[in-house]
Amino acid sequence: MKNILESKFIQEFSNVIDRMYLNGWDERNAGNVSYLLLEEELSPYLDLSKKGRVHQLQIDAHKLAGKYVLVTGSGKYFRNVKGNPEANSCIIRISQCGTHAEILWGLKEGEVPTSELSTHLSSHIARLEVDDTHRVIIHTHATYLNIMSAVVDLDEKNFTKALWGLNTENIIIFPEGIGIIPWEIPGNGLIGKNTANKIKTYKIVLWPLHGVVASGETVDSAFGLIETVEKAAMMYMVINNYSNYKTINDEELIKLASAFKVTPNKEFIK
Ligand SMILES: [Zn+2]
Missing domain, CATH: 3.40.225.10 (Class II aldolase/adducin N-terminal domain)
Incomplete structure (x- = not known):
């Protein structure tokens, strides 16, 4: 597997978050970003056959079934994302029924995606x-x-x-x-x-x-x-x-x- 931290999507995501922080728009844990990733761009970096930690969703997201989303974590500071994307964001996969997602990468300490x-x-x-x-x-x-x-x-x-x-x-x-x-x-x-x-x-x-x-x-x-x-x-x-x-x-x-x-x-x- 290639190093996901070097992927174009993590770089783009981290850089824009850092820019918004530097613009003064995202003090403390203000702001959140989500980015729909394609399976083909993700598969060189992550073993997608593995199951992830389950996170219950508050809405019916079945229209996004099977989609992968790179998203910032709850309570995380934009200021810290670029230095450590894995500790401050995660990649989730929406379940087929749309009631939950699996956290496939990031937020390893049990944290959850943005509120x-x-x-x-x-x-x-x-x-x-x-x-x-x-x-x-x-x-x-x-x-x-x-x-x-x-x-x-x-x-x-x-x-x-x-x-x-x-x-x-x-x-x-x-x-x-x-x-x-x-x-x-x-x-x-x-x-x-x-x-x-x-x-x-x-x-x-x-x-x-x-x-x-x-x-x-x-x-x-x-x-x-x-x-x-x-x-x-x-x-x-x-x-x-x-x-x-x-x-x-x-x-x-x-x-x-x-x-x-x-x-x-x-x-x-x-
Ligand atoms: Zn807000």
């Missing part, structure tokens, strides 16, 4: 229904999005347009806008359900006064989406200190979308 595992699995199920290339869910406490959620009306259209109007790339990167769920207690079934409902339409969903959940076909695309939206939120919070500022107007946004062949959310702009 947001239900949100991650529900979000993977929801994204795979609309995009069969989907693979990554990232939850992080992006700073300026949190600040913005405290001061801006939590209306998806207004929130999205405030972001689209500030940076030319935005409508191209997230033409569907940003989804917003009501404030909710983390780690419970409801927040996962609400997020999964939104993430079918929006690749990024805001949890007010908490953070975001973003999806992507790759680690880079999920992270790049958060970076883009977070930067727009930072610009919004800085620019609002000025009484008179310019934004990209609707006519220009429509021209932009057309030039880059993206379809903006029709509820937000016509």
Whole structure:
């Protein structure tokens, strides 16, 4: 077996987690990431015929039956993942019935996957229904999005347009806008359900006064989406200190979308 710590997926996963920590988004044990792995990319590194430690799931995950997921551990700190991925994350396999998973690698001291595992699995199920290339869910406490959620009306259209109007790339990167769920207690079934409902339409969903959940076909695309939206939120919070500022107007946004062949959310702009 090859050394899994040298695999592309562990490197990508650890590096992006470290970057989010360095961005100041993931203090203490904030944030969690999950990455759907293909059997063919995993099999050179792990003997997949072996059974793993059983972990009961809180949701019915039969739609992910047999899938492998690299996911951060409960209570683990992003700061420590890159230095020791095996102690801070794990690879699980979802059972055929979808009621439990087996921990095949990592978290050897009996620890369990993130308390947001239900949100991650529900979000993977929801994204795979609309995009069969989907693979990554990232939850992080992006700073300026949190600040913005405290001061801006939590209306998806207004929130999205405030972001689209500030940076030319935005409508191209997230033409569907940003989804917003009501404030909710983390780690419970409801927040996962609400997020999964939104993430079918929006690749990024805001949890007010908490953070975001973003999806992507790759680690880079999920992270790049958060970076883009977070930067727009930072610009919004800085620019609002000025009484008179310019934004990209609707006519220009429509021209932009057309030039880059993206379809903006029709509820937000016509
Ligand atoms: Zn969180």
